[in-house]
Amino acid sequence: MGNDAIRITDARTDAQYELPLFKGAVRAMELRKIKTGPDDFGMMTYDPAFLNTASCQSAITFIDGDRGILRYRGYPIEQLAQHCTYLEVAYLLLNGELPTAAELKEWVGAVTYHTMIHETTKKFLEGFRYDAHPMAMFVSTVAALATVYPDARNVLDGNVRALQIQRLIGKVPTIAAYCYRHSLGYPYVYPDNDLAYTENFMNMLWRMMERRYQVNPVLARALDVLFILHADHEQNCSTNVMRAVGSSQADPFLSTAASAAALSGPLHGGANEEVLKMLDEIGSKQNIPAYIEKVKSGQCKLMGFGHRVYKNFDPRASIIKWTAEQVFEVVGRNPKLDIALELERIALEDEYFIKRKLYPNVDFYSGIIYQAMGFKPEMFTVLFAIPRTVGWLAQWQEMITDPEQKIARPRQIYVGHEARDVVPMSKRTSGALIPSD
Ligand code: CMC
Secondary structure (H helix, E strand, O other): OOOOEEEEEOOOOOOEEEEEEEOOEEOHHHHHHOOOOOOOOOOOOOOHHHOOOOOOOOOOEEEEOOOOEEEEOOEEHHHHHHHOOHHHHHHHHHHOOOOOHHHHHHHHHHHHHOOOOOHHHHHHHHOOOOOOOHHHHHHHHHHHHHHHOHHHHOOOOHHHHHHHHHHHHHHHHHHHHHHHHHHHOOOOOOOOOOOOHHHHHHHHHHOOOOOOOOOOHHHHHHHHHHHHHHOOOOOOHHHHHHHHHHOOOOOHHHHHHHHHHHHOOOOOOOHHHHHHHHHHHHOOHHHHHHHHHHHHOOOOOOOOEOOOOOOOOOHHHHHHHHHHHHHHHHHOOOOHHHHHHHHHHHHHOOHHHHHOOOOEOHHHHHHHHHHHHOOOHHHHHHHHHHHHHHHHHHHHHHHHOOOOOOOOOOOOOOOOOOOOOOOOHHHOOOOOOOOOO
16 A cells, blocks of 8 residues: 555454555445445545535635644744735735736736725615614625625636726725724715725715825735735635535625624634633623633633634734734724733633633734724624625635535435325424423
């Protein structure tokens, strides 16, 4: 047997199988060869929550969770955050290489051309209740773009895909800003195509009656860096949704909305909002030990801590801490930072967190910066969704053009009833299994 195969003995039959390896992994379909007899369906894997299943090959993002490494297309996240703009990184994720000056100019022009949203989409947004959660508005409005661009359904045409990608990247900041203004009851500010990506976003968020809103360059750069850090993160929950929904050849607006819905959950992108609620609940440093005890006894989680892949440190969290310092120099220090730092210090010395390899993730400090910049916690996950849109689209594009991919359709292990007959209503007894806590 070579190094590129494994040999398995089936203890049920004593039969031996040699299964070839593909890039160090076993193709799950190879396991089907393992059967107890001709009528046997063949072996499957059982992997709830995909703890150990690679669902695709990808050349976009590399993570080494044990060493705290994150790279986009081979470039370390630290270098990208230091030297590039968000739109350069977006180009890199989508096209595989950093743009030349001419390519960047064309790309920025294309994205900027698509920043406006249709007036009917604006009216659609106006229909939301005054207290609607911005993330729910964002998800719904991104989905509603499908009503404006029916051509997007032609997902197998590369030119059509490229156009929708530009539209989405151009429009998500506009939608996000309109959601924000809607929740405050302020009139919407149209995009200003003379401004750079994050500057335009800030203008749409915060411009009031002044002739020209003065964007603070330090805050604009900080937001750009935060966008770079959030742009992609390989096969996370929402990206997996993008690939799964997109595999049915649904249009990219609907697939992106589905991914944003996945992001909204508190275990994923929604964690940044939860971190702020948690810091509010803790209130002051002296309450931290009691809160840690609550976490350890299983009453709640330490939000912004832990990660499926990072088991050492999240490199994004380190860059965010550094970015926070720049922001605080402009807007003043957010007092919640002191609680967060102390919480981190105590948690990292505690056996519970050490044993489980729980470290601060990207969401632990991002909310503190966003709040210092003037955002309400409900907006935090929307701020995550804007840059992650490019990651979703890069992964979608890769999935659609991968000849090995098909409609995503997992197997199950059926544990329900055997076949049984419907009885008349008069003979039925109550006993339905209604799930409850
Ligand atoms: N606080 C307390 N205990 C935790 C936490 C936490 N934040 N995270 C994990 N654990 C415990 C968990 O209870 C389990 O303990 P035990 O072995 O005793 O049962 C152990 O650590 C392993 O956790 P797990 O649930 O098997 O880990 P997972 O890989 O399934 O979950 C996670 C990863 C990120 C969902 C989880 O760590 C978590 O819920 N964290 C809090 C929410 C959060 O910050 N999410 C943002 C993730 S990063 C950015 C993003 O994805 O958007």
